[in-house]
Amino acid sequence: MSYDPSAYPPFAVTVDLVVLTVRRHALCGLAVRRGEPPFQGRWALPGGFVRADEDLAQAAARELAEETGLRAHDPAVPAQDNGAHLEQLATYGDPKRDPRMRVVSVAHLALAPDLPAPRAGGDASNARWAPVEELLQQGGFGRDGDPVAPLAFDHAQILSDGVERARSKIEYSSLATAFCPTEFTVGELRRVYEAVWGVALDPRNFHRKVTGTPGFLVPTGGTTTRQGGRPAQLFRAGGATLLNPPMLRPEV
Amino acid sequence: MSYDPSAYPPFAVTVDLVVLTVRRHALCGLAVRRGEPPFQGRWALPGGFVRADEDLAQAAARELAEETGLRAHDPAVPAQDNGAHLEQLATYGDPKRDPRMRVVSVAHLALAPDLPAPRAGGDASNARWAPVEELLQQGGFGRDGDPVAPLAFDHAQILSDGVERARSKIEYSSLATAFCPTEFTVGELRRVYEAVWGVALDPRNFHRKVTGTPGFLVPTGGTTTRQGGRPAQLFRAGGATLLNPPMLRPEV
């Protein structure tokens, strides 16, 4: 095994971000409009090049802050406020995925509560939240009737992988709380599960399950009626990260 | 977001392999001895540079074949024989992980049945299977009394992540069969679980569970007594890849 790094062809390394949130009962992803070739004018995932002195996680956190203003959660500091969950997703390195040169992209997955508005370097018209089904459909027309082009590069594949990761991970972890604000109700958490999985859940069984899992939720003492109906208890995410036994995703 | 690839610093991209197997009731990993600096003479995970025209998965499959002679399973061809399971694990890109230059490593995880003998380009003395606990312990002495140095680079971290992936993945998938030969008995499969998890499982409950999960095992009709005792039915891996409900790993 020869091992002289300079003897091998150079690669560019980027991070791309799958940023997911739940808005209006739908799982939405963040897309930015490309201002330069290739794929100029097309929608793509936010991302950028890794700098020479940066770790991959640092680069992803920097891009996330640039695109959304979100700070990434430090895993060492639990129950942090106003931060997004950020984790590495997978790496994509097909030789032809970028027509200009060999680019390897380390995709990351970010989960965030619903945000006031997207921003792409301050330019709101070049960034948007869209339901993931809309971003993933190849061609056709979006909800507003405009024609929709597929995402640039292999970003449809990356987004699809990120959505699948999120869908499976909320089964056995408390990650669904990353989609909620600091304080939330059981019903709001249930609507997160329903939006991410695209199913309806029984409110009574869901309530029994999440309140009966030790460490998942801690009551804050307050109540709210922001959803209408009877006031609901407010909770905060507990210290538990792994749910055992897991939440069961209903069969198709 | 500026996006000129050539304007950014060049990276070297490698693939490193966590190759796991079960030998003598222990989960073992493949290590190779480094012949060149840095870390000359130390044990490391097999791996190498990604070539200019290669996909990441291709590079990993090529390295696997070079180091072990194993062919990687094509996921599109189920129930293939004599192939190892190969999947991407994670990517490691700390700026200082290689002292010479910026190297980003896309680690892959391979699961293989017990092999006749390791080989590293034909040189058997420079490759070995060792229990993962032995490879992961920092310093100290191995089972043969020889002093053991930690793995080179960040390979202890990579190996640890790969082992954790394998341990959790056999819970909810049929991947444990990747550690078995083409035909195997329920007892042999149980010993795989016991070795990977490091626990003892009840043979009766395990038998009920795996034979009762549709698509997990298909009987071949044959029997064997190679484990001693009463002859056991031989099975082959079925088409199911996801186990629902999963195998439950006993509590600590």
Place this chain on the structure above:
DNA sequence: GTGTTTATCGTCAGGCAGACGACTATGATC
């Protein structure tokens, strides 16, 4: 034959999830 080893089938109790009834506490509407 006796003992040992491994495989396989059965039984039973406890826990958890799905289905669903019942009641409570708000705001909206007439």
Place this chain on the structure above:
DNA sequence: GATCATAGTCGTCTGCCTGACGATAAACAC
């Protein structure tokens, strides 16, 4: 202010799955 719609919360019941463990079966060693 009565009624209604909405959402939250507590219980009950049934079926399935798991863990614990007894019992039987079929090989080999002596």
